[in-house]
Amino acid sequence: MNAPLILNRRRVLAGGGALIVSFSLTNAFAQDQAPAATPPLRRPGSLATTPYLDSWIRIDADGSITVFTGKAELGQGFRTAFQQITAEELDLPFESLEVITADTKLTANEGYTAGSRSMQDSGAAIQNAAAQVRELLVAEAAKRLDLPAENLRTENGAVISPDGRRLSYGELVAADMLHVQAQPKSRLKDPATLKVMGQSVPRVDIPAKVTGGAAYVQDMRLPGMVHARVVRPPSYGAQLTECDSSAVEKLPGVVKVVRDGNFLAVVAEKEFQAIKAMNALSLAAKWKESASLPKQDDLLNVLTHLPSQDFTILERGDPSVLSSKSIEAIYTRPYQLHGSIGPSCAVAQFADETMTVWTHTQGVYPDRQAIAEMLRMPPANVRLIHVEGSGCYGHNGADDAAADAALIARALPGRAVRVQWMREQEHAWEPFGPAMVTKLNASLDSNGKIAAWHFEVFSNTHSMRPGGAGALLAAQHMTQSFAVPEPKPLPLPEGGGDRNAIPIHTLPSARVVHHFIPAMPLRISALRALGAYHNVFSIESFMDELAGLAGADPVEFRLKHLDDVRGREVIEKAAQGFGWKRNVRPADRGHGFAFARYKNLAAYCAVASELEVNRETGRPRLVRAVAAVDAGQVVNPDGLINQIEGAILQSMSWTLYESVTFDDTRITSVDWQTYPILRFDAVPESVEVHIINRPGQPFLGSGETAQGPAAASIANAIANATGKRLRDLPLTRKRIKQAIDA
Amino acid sequence: MMTLKVNGREHQVGADPDTPLLYVLRDDLKLNAAKFGCGLGQCGSCAVIVDGKAVLSCITPMVLLEGKQVTTLEGLGSVSEPAPIQRAFIEEQAAQCGYCIPGMMMRAQALLLKNSKPTDAEIRAALEQHLCRCGTHMRILRAVRRAARLMETTDASSTANRSAQ
Amino acid sequence: MPSRANEVGISVFKARSNNKFKSMNMTRSSRLIASGIAVVLIAGAAMAFAIVWRPVIPAIDPPAPHAFDPALIKRGRDLAAIGNCNECHTVRGGKNFAGGLPVPTPFGTIYSSNITPDAETGIGQWSEAAFRRAMRDGVNRKGEHLYPTFPYDHFTHVSDEDDRALYAFLMTRQPVHAPSRENQISFPLNQRPVIAGWKLLFLRRDSYQPDATKSAEWNRGAYLVEGLAHCGACHTPRNVLGAERKSAQFAGGDVDNWLAYALNDRSHAPVPWDADALYMYLRSGWHPAHGTARGPMAQVVSNLSSVSDSDVRAIAVYMADISGAPTPERKQEGEAALAQARSPSQASQTDTVGATIYVGACASCHETSRPLPYGGVNLALSTAVSSPDPRNLANVVLSGVSAVEGERSPIMPGFADSMDDAQMAALLNYLRARFSKQPAWIGVEKTVAEARRAVTIYHETSAGPRNAPADPTQRDKP
Known part of the structure; x- marks a missing residue:
């Protein structure tokens, strides 16, 4: 590929600007030193851990300006948003900026690009860094012009004096001027005067994507690059007992067969030669398999009977409120796929004792750590560069493909090796979104308000992302293998399986228990929204059941139990946009409503939906959905709308159709026949998103905010249309038909 | 060696006749737009146009392409001179990760070539075998409708910023 | 009024x-x-x-x-x-x-x-x-x-x-x-x-008369097959007045440009049917030795997936009796077809255009170790390839098998837009020669051309995926 990409990076590496010395100092700091002790007042976003301004913004003597983020563009469009933020705070033309994303040699360590945190972490860091850089530049100009700083203004990449004298940023910047730690507070632009932020600036990545430009790691072509394919075991834990690869090695174009224990791969000059050789190699490989998987049909019992560590994460009681009637319910969610359309891919090259891996991982630093450990190399000799891939929606095969590429490239020193997984491998080997069970019971007081609330959630960890090598498939399969690290629950307030398990509602008595299950019968990790998807589905379905018990309108019932003003406004906005009316719905259709604040600390979102059910076949059809969202200050309204629209449709697909299938040994959902997802036939007639903008308020992540509410909104609409409550995901046509016929 | 006509140019290609077109486009001709998604004809990411019709290049062996005209997304237009379908997708911001989009666009282009005013149902039916995982469907539908309008008018207005909704 | x-x-x-x-x-x-x-x-x-x-x-x-x-x-x-x-x-x-x-x-x-x-x-x-x-x-x-x-x-x-x-x-x-x-x-x-x-x-207006020499199950099957299920409406040929020819009951008929296969002793299924195979096929929509129901039969098996086990079993028992016990010769042919299906791939031979198309377009699904119904049937077992009429094979290759929204269901891409009539004929002739013991078809290219015309009409009038739920393997699973 990817000439432009590489040239850009070379330019950056070669430096040539005034700040190169300080930059590399910062770079060293960012990678190898522990973060500075937390100052009394915490710096905003990722400035807290990477405080030097020149870790974020670099100004060359020629005036070119580069923004660095340790986050990875995954198709959410934040590259554009960061460019907007910087242009705004530094008074620069939007087009003049370049954004460099996650690269262990160039950018700050911002951990994972996950949890809808890019705007909160990196966006906030860049915004404040840009504002502070602007102040430094103005101060420098003031010194040179011998004028008070408040008399100067900035415009179009320069500081301008009242008499019209102009000093460009390039002229002003001096050796280590920006190599200073950020202040906790910045003088940000007045929200009333914003010019670039708050506008729906078109995304900078889309033109290349719609014209065949090199946009993805899948599109990379390095000089002399060869193509590899991995032959994965047929099931978890399978042992390679026999593999005569001599015939495969003689196939046209084959460069090498790589075997290390149960890790088996083949390298060829051309991609289709590699695929043919992979097919031949998998016929030659004999495996010993063992039946280790639980019963797919009985996940409720499987999960609730595995040993668990139990955490009571909320306990509140008000004995003065008396219960009059109560209900209980159990909700389940199966294992579900990330299901990237483009199977995972990576390119690796081992040269001069250095391993370079181009990858669509969500965390270049943690993945570098894991790959270095797997290769038994010092991390400093391993460089990971993020290049966008097909959308991942969490921890999919990206890190594993990167490890595959690195392991194979080490066997072919000097040559760039491109590995892409096959569709069946992505489906069977990606770490799935974990199955979950929730048990609820609640009671109403004599006024129809919730008196007591009990919620239990049973789930695995929701992150088995690399930190150590043991998280990587290749490292698990090699002869000197690494053990899968011990799973840990993710800490609250964000949480994992218990994400959004604590209700946001005002409840006199409430108890919430998280049953953390360490044993993982299936390979699992983070899937967009983590536990919040199922917890919100459960809570918001149950709110409707309680509203029914109280004889109340679902929207009114929610408002009655919510004090949070921003939350109430979001609910009211969605209801109003939808035209919500109590007990009014067309024949054969149902209306559903649901609301949540993601993680109870990120964006607010409410979704109202209208859904039609075919009473003969049970087939549901989502007719329309209307959402309202409050994500704090909005940088790019259209980008936010795109994220919410996408979250609703993706959640619709999870909710109505999706479950991983398996027998006692193998995963059996291995392609789009066996793991069906949303198609155009079922796409709603309309999806409307209403934004409540909060200028001056902190950015709130939004990418994972609508999945839970959309799921519950759909479930509630089905219940409204059919009179039947479905509590087991997915809410398939067959289950709806069974419920109707029962 | 066989002659393969792609985007109006003839290429001498040494691939075996059973090699699917997708790999020749990506590997030999260094074209990026057609994507590997499944290799099974189940997702549509690899769609290109052959003699005016959308086909799945991952299951179209070279032997079928003798004397035929292949068009990929690169052949329709460029960033500086986008074709109507490309302008429409940019103007509607109809992509998230964008991996499935080139296939969708080629399918839509083939539809619009034979039916300049498709109904919503016809657009959905044409795209039925294409999968999108980001949930960009609403925008894709809008972009195809916009492309139909753009193709009708000779007016080639610029890809101006969309205002906030 | x-x-x-x-x-x-x-x-x-x-x-x-x-x-x-x-x-x-x-x-x-x-x-x-x-x-x-x-x-x-x-x-x-x-x-x-x-x-x-x-x-x-x-x-x-x-x-x-x-x-x-x-x-x-x-x-x-x-x-x-x-x-x-x-x-x-x-x-x-x-x-x-x-x-x-x-x-x-x-x-x-x-x-x-x-x-x-x-x-x-x-x-x-x-x-x-x-x-x-x-x-x-x-x-x-x-x-x-x-x-x-x-x-x-x-x-x-x-x-x-x-x-x-x-x-x-x-x-x-x-x-x-x-x-x-x-x-x-x-x-x-x-x-x-x-x-x-x-x-x-x-029109013979008579109620069903049980055959006392047969089992209750057989009689139940006969009552359903001859009556409400009206299997003969498709599978029995019709005379010039459009009535079923009772003398040729279940000898195969025409429906929507498909050949409804013969179910009697004139069946061309490579492996002879028996009651168990019929039961599974009617119940689940597929059978490992026969492939997956498609065309108009897809809707039939989809409907049968929701009725009682005993009725489907009864239909299978009666139909198996109609087709009769296979001759030793037929049995042997069936064994041979199964053996061919199990044998290693010969997909690398690409001496003819048809073979090359097969390797590049078909083998990736039809010659893998993946089990039915999602792996693609080995064509040695395909009745369409062994049928006297290439129409059904042409229909499937042209239109494929569409996905059913939100359901686990076999998908096959159609090739109408990527193969011209001559290329498709070359493929069909190759499949016939390689996977069937039957004589070569005549006029395949013309059949393909006719099927191509008819396919358009069929698509405009047929019940679409929305109404054809089919979930062949996961009947009781989520």
Whole structure:
């Protein structure tokens, strides 16, 4: 590929600007030193851990300006948003900026690009860094012009004096001027005067994507690059007992067969030669398999009977409120796929004792750590560069493909090796979104308000992302293998399986228990929204059941139990946009409503939906959905709308159709026949998103905010249309038909 | 060696006749737009146009392409001179990760070539075998409708910023 | 008052038309023959006025849904699934049972009728007696004869009790106001008394008589197959008047440009069918030695997936008896086909165009170790490849097998747009030579061209994925 990409990076590496010395100092700091002790007042976003301004913004003597983020563009469009933020705070033309994303040699360590945190972490860091850089530049100009700083203004990449004298940023910047730690507070632009932020600036990545430009790691072509394919075991834990690869090695174009224990791969000059050789190699490989998987049909019992560590994460009681009637319910969610359309891919090259891996991982630093450990190399000799891939929606095969590429490239020193997984491998080997069970019971007081609330959630960890090598498939399969690290629950307030398990509602008595299950019968990790998807589905379905018990309108019932003003406004906005009316719905259709604040600390979102059910076949059809969202200050309204629209449709697909299938040994959902997802036939007639903008308020992540509410909104609409409550995901046509016929 | 006509140019290609077109486009001709998604004809990411019709290049062996005209997304237009379908997708911001989009666009282009005013149902039916995982469907539908309008008018207005909704 | 047009054509069943007699290009000679026959029939009908005339059955007020016993309705639902009612009475994406599906016949286009309980346009004003008369005699409530596209030559065998359950089921559906479309039939066949003549010749009104020498299961199967399930409507060839040829029962027939395979001893299935295989196929939509149901059969197995196990088993037992025990020779051929299917791939041989296409376009699914129904059947086991007529194979290769929204279901991409007629013919001839013991087909390219034309029409009129749920392996799973 990817000439432009590489040239850009070379330019950056070669430096040539005034700040190169300080930059590399910062770079060293960012990678190898522990973060500075937390100052009394915490710096905003990722400035807290990477405080030097020149870790974020670099100004060359020629005036070119580069923004660095340790986050990875995954198709959410934040590259554009960061460019907007910087242009705004530094008074620069939007087009003049370049954004460099996650690269262990160039950018700050911002951990994972996950949890809808890019705007909160990196966006906030860049915004404040840009504002502070602007102040430094103005101060420098003031010194040179011998004028008070408040008399100067900035415009179009320069500081301008009242008499019209102009000093460009390039002229002003001096050796280590920006190599200073950020202040906790910045003088940000007045929200009333914003010019670039708050506008729906078109995304900078889309033109290349719609014209065949090199946009993805899948599109990379390095000089002399060869193509590899991995032959994965047929099931978890399978042992390679026999593999005569001599015939495969003689196939046209084959460069090498790589075997290390149960890790088996083949390298060829051309991609289709590699695929043919992979097919031949998998016929030659004999495996010993063992039946280790639980019963797919009985996940409720499987999960609730595995040993668990139990955490009571909320306990509140008000004995003065008396219960009059109560209900209980159990909700389940199966294992579900990330299901990237483009199977995972990576390119690796081992040269001069250095391993370079181009990858669509969500965390270049943690993945570098894991790959270095797997290769038994010092991390400093391993460089990971993020290049966008097909959308991942969490921890999919990206890190594993990167490890595959690195392991194979080490066997072919000097040559760039491109590995892409096959569709069946992505489906069977990606770490799935974990199955979950929730048990609820609640009671109403004599006024129809919730008196007591009990919620239990049973789930695995929701992150088995690399930190150590043991998280990587290749490292698990090699002869000197690494053990899968011990799973840990993710800490609250964000949480994992218990994400959004604590209700946001005002409840006199409430108890919430998280049953953390360490044993993982299936390979699992983070899937967009983590536990919040199922917890919100459960809570918001149950709110409707309680509203029914109280004889109340679902929207009114929610408002009655919510004090949070921003939350109430979001609910009211969605209801109003939808035209919500109590007990009014067309024949054969149902209306559903649901609301949540993601993680109870990120964006607010409410979704109202209208859904039609075919009473003969049970087939549901989502007719329309209307959402309202409050994500704090909005940088790019259209980008936010795109994220919410996408979250609703993706959640619709999870909710109505999706479950991983398996027998006692193998995963059996291995392609789009066996793991069906949303198609155009079922796409709603309309999806409307209403934004409540909060200028001056902190950015709130939004990418994972609508999945839970959309799921519950759909479930509630089905219940409204059919009179039947479905509590087991997915809410398939067959289950709806069974419920109707029962 | 066989002659393969792609985007109006003839290429001498040494691939075996059973090699699917997708790999020749990506590997030999260094074209990026057609994507590997499944290799099974189940997702549509690899769609290109052959003699005016959308086909799945991952299951179209070279032997079928003798004397035929292949068009990929690169052949329709460029960033500086986008074709109507490309302008429409940019103007509607109809992509998230964008991996499935080139296939969708080629399918839509083939539809619009034979039916300049498709109904919503016809657009959905044409795209039925294409999968999108980001949930960009609403925008894709809008972009195809916009492309139909753009193709009708000779007016080639610029890809101006969309205002906030 | 409802117009007359709304009252005609109550329930019509898709004519299992002989492809050579497609209405769109009916030949001149066939018109002459048809007209001549019609004249004879009119004469016959005139002589038998008493047989022709049927009284109006008085209209009733549509009964309230709760007037019916829920258990009866439930039984009616299963029976309606066995009868495949939705296939003809629901158009793609349309309202359930509201009719309007165009059914091309050799004699013109007939539109299926609205059988929802809408008073004005459906059967809301029909008493149970009127419904039973339609099933038994092919006469609507107003006393008009119905075209035999509605297969009352089979439904006449349905018991009173089952008619009552079907009536209860239909009368409790959502009423839909959907006026019937006027049939496009030319004179003299548009004269309904002609139909009385047809009935005189071909309609045998008798209830099912159990065969005491057979098991209860066999008798149950026979009752369903010959009656409500009307399997012969597709699988039995028809005579020039569109009636099933009883002498060639289950010898294979035509439907929607597909060949409905022979189910008797003339079956060309590479592996002979038995009751277990039939049961699995009808129940799940596929069988490892036979492949996956597609074309019009997909809807049938989809419907059968929701009916009782015992009824599907009974149908399988009866049909297995119809096909008879295989000869030792047939058995041997079956073993050979299974062995060929198990043998390692020969996919690397690409000496001909057909073989090269197969390797590049087909082998990635049809020669993998993946089990059915998602792996793609090994073509040595395909009845389509061994069939005397290449039409079905052409249809599948052209159109593929569409995904069903949100359901686990086999997907096969269609190749209509990537192969021209000559290339597809080369592929089909290669498949025939490599995977079948049968002699080469003749005129494959022409068949492909005809199938390509017909496929377009079929797609416009067929029940689409939305109405064809099929989940072959995961019946009881999420």
